[in-house]
Amino acid sequence: MFLVLTSTEIKISRTLENGIEFSCQMCGKCCTGFNEGEVYLYKDDILRLTEFLNIVGTKRLHDFAKKYTKVINDSFFWKEPGRERGRTYHFKTLGFRFTGEDEHCHFLIENKCSVHVARPFQCRSFPFWQMMVSNRKNFVNYTKKCKGLQVLKGKFYSKEEILNWATQEYEIEKKYFLEMKKNNFNILKVHPYLSKEMLQE
Secondary structure (H helix, E strand, O other), X not given: OOOOOOHHHOOOOHHHOOOEEEOOOOOOHHHEOHHHOOOEEOHHHHXXXXXXXXXXXXXXXXXXXXXXXXXXXXXXXXXXXXXXXXXXXXXXXXXXOEEOOOOEEOOEEOOEEOXXXXXXXXXXXXXXXXXXXXXHHHHHHHHOOOHHHHHOOXXXXXXXXXXXXXXXXXXXXXXXXXXXXXXXXXXXXXXXXXXXXXXXX
């Protein structure tokens, strides 16, 4: 995710200004295909998933990471307090590893998420990612692919709720970035159960 704004600067596009109705139509498209982008995973996501799957112990956590995750590139714009200019940092983070010729999520079974109650934040916050909330063009592009955004029926989300989802996303990204920065951007210190081989894939 490339986030340039600070959380207090997140703006909402006119498309979402009055809120929208949305409910997942369970078509499975957003869980299939690398071209749809990455699914980022953070510590809370890993903890929630492993607890749900009853995975305990270093060995099993290592096996989980090797089977279900991959190391991917990430970036974050950060301005140190008191400085006039910021810079974009590039570093590594975790994402879901896809499987099959259609590159689907391991946990997608018959177009349904088998870990729905423990799904990552990125999955549960869709379609209110900052890149979609702030940019009408991005939102419109996703309506061409997502049945839920085409029918616009279901639970009503107000402007405040939508901005809250986008802000939470930013704060999660910032928290991870600051932890990586503190550890000299060494992902093995932040996620010690990863193997060095995963960094070379």
